[in-house]
Amino acid sequence: MAKAKALDLKGVGKQVLKFGEQLDADETEAYVVSNRVLTIRLVNNAVFEAKGVHDIGVGLRVLKNGGLGFSSTADFSSNSLKKSVQAALDASKARKLPFKYSFPSPAKLPKVLGSYDTRLAKLPGDKAVELAYDMIEESLAHSRKVVDNAGVLNVVEFHNVVMNSHGLATKDDGTFFEASLTATAKEGSKSSEGSDATAGRSLKELKPKEIGKKAAGMAVDGLKAKLLKEGTYEVILDPEPAVNVSRYISMLCSSMIAKLYYPLFLDKLGKQVASKQLTVVDNPLMTGGLDSAPADEEGAPSKKVTLLEKGVLRNFVYDSFYGAMEKKRSTSSGIRASMGVGVSAFPGKNYNGEPVPVPRNSYIVPGKWKQDETIEDTKDGLLAQRFHYTRLTNPTRGDFTSVLRMGLYRVEKGEVVGAIQKSRIIDNLLDILKNVNAVSDKLVIAGSWGSYAHTPVIRTKAHVAPV
């Protein structure tokens, strides 16, 4: 991964600031990124494709006469950088801000551990292929009933610097991986799927054989699945579905997303929006947190923010821009998300967009329940291990649905009694949050398709129907 000559990201940032000064910008900011992504895709029990990307670029903002402009370029030649600064200045003429705004000032940054692993950064491509293939081997070895496997291993190394004309200069170097496998088992005319997925910031966290074993186990269990009777059940959400729910909480707590897209928590600050069992924090200081970093992506020092406290909405998160717009202090939550169609959105850092306020490393705070107790305490319920295609089908009302594609089990009298065929949750997200009645005591990493986070297991009530 890291064999190429290191780029002088700071040098690029300095050039941008110099051109800002030369072209008379009042303030200039540069966010310079280098991403290396290696993807090994597994299909039909084999390695299907291996692909690498070295993505570099700079997102730059300027302030001039009360106007804000943004542009980005992947071309680090002086000519291109100067042209980009000019493009941002031109854009700033058109975008006068109706409020006072300045880029963040330099500040002392906290130390954050466990976000860069040299072994992962230097993982050779052929070794990554072998590790990815280990998932398949283990899955096939688990049972003869497993007939097919598909999955992916993404290995990411990124470096970024933020510099602005106030003298702010921060840097972040990180690594992470995402690994997943979906196994298919067959017996006679029956077929069933199982999957496992995880992520981490160091190579030692990558345990491909465990992934293969869990995926295969779930697939084989599903061969005996029975049809569910439609109804409202207590549903234990294992880590992957719990991450789906906590991701929605996270989005609802973004000052921008709440205002523009998902207004379910708007005007609810200080109000009970979820069960008292639910406390949710955004903690980018967490050691080994998947999105932990010393600063946000406009250089403001990372801080822990409580989003929900015993179900009461305590905070929306802000970056400097949305904070200024709404006369709130930044919660150091500026990230450069890819917001566009046709724009690259790799795992790693993105320079294509302006900062937007989004919780960076949020999770449901562990409760008092042992994971086993959530099952032992359930008389008539379901254990859901995977969500698929989770959507708010009506974001203004909270209509919520997800396909329980695999890994669904019936729980009766405190015991898991057998697998259930594919079903669908159809309920309201606010009700699902209000009905949470147990939160387990440990955080684990789970997720799917580019969205991973720490989470405990939670239990709620929801309407579930077979599909």
Place this chain on the structure above:
Amino acid sequence: MQEDLALLATEQARKLGADYADARLETHYNESITIANGKVQRAVINQKRGIGVRTLVKGAWGFQSTTNLSRAGVKGAVSTAFRIAKASSKHVSKPVKLASTKGHRDSYAVAVKTDLEDVAFEEKLKTMMKWEKNLHTSKAVVRGLIEYTGIKIDKLFVNSEGANIGFANSLAWAELKADAKKGELTQSYDRDVGHSGGYEIFKKEDMEKIAREVGKKADSLLKAQPAKEDKNVQVILNPNYVALLCHEIVGHPSEADRVLGREAAWAGTTWWAGKIGQKIGSEYFTVYDDPTVPGTLGFYRYDDEGVKAERKFLAEKGVLKMHMHSRETAAEFRVEPNAGMRAITYEYIPLIRMSNTFFAEGDWKYEEMIEETKRGILVVDMRHPSIDDKRYNWTISAKEGYEIKDGELTTHLRDVQLTSTAPAFFKSLDAASKKAEILPLPGCGKGDPMQALYVGNGGPHLRGVANILGVK
């Protein structure tokens, strides 16, 4: 475009021993603007250029992209693509074979009247502020939102078989959205306007009028009645709703990589694998995928493997006819490749994607479809989908609906959400109107890493049977 660099990539791959190689050398210009409630939320200009190199070595794919457009940078990318393909070849169960295609040499461009970069950013912002203002048709409209995207791509595709194709693409679209609120009830409405072409579409369309219509629609939904749970309801779907339905339960399952289980990890598979030639729907189940329609978001003449595009008949009068193919899947199915491969930028390996996928027009007048429905619901405009992994069971919400009683539209409905299974719904189709539309659908997601692409989808008004979900 530095053609020599693209040629260098394929030559270098050949020298290293690749069985096949292609390269996409691209320059991108993207601009996007978001305005909400009179304030510019985001205004972004992105520019990038680079090359993506794909190599086939002993039956395995390798891919590497780079923005380092020096000869050494391109050679380095080729070397990596070759090396990881070679490493992968040890774990290939079935070596990749490519269906043959002509090495086309061509150059073409989307027709543009007003280049996106010829309209000052300042003018765009001022114009879009006016659109946003027009969304606020009453005090009930509490949020207005404009999201604009403009894209220009200059692409050169070359491969080791002699193909050399230049394509200058240009696309522009805008979403206009209004949220209206009364007490605890919030209702929203939105509309997309877009095409492949330049900025001229926003001069051709009366955007301020469209904005007022969107605002009024959101407001009117506050007075609409919630749809009630019901089974086996006759539904007439308007072309906008059909667009999303077609996208989710016809387009995606038609992708041959999905059929072969190659998207099983996340996106899923398809229930109709192995059913080519079988009748799975009524005579009104006729669906095309056609990249050659000028002015649509899915327009192209050659795909990202250099295969010449043509109309694909996915289903005809209820019979499943073909899948969308890459050269590789075409070889597996022993059919001709049909130009289904696209990547959003040079940084990504191409995937089988929809272009413009739409239901064929029928033989009914829309008015007759309503008149001949005794009891049912007219379902108007897509909202959000949730589809199972085999694209069998689907749930798609709509922005609004109208009850149909004795052939007339009556009660205005909000919170309409339909569910059914693909085969049951395809078989239930008993009418399609004479006029089909292809609408812009920007934001089709596929792949890992995810590629969000722009496509066209649509069809005529369709009548079938589905269940209405009751929502809390």
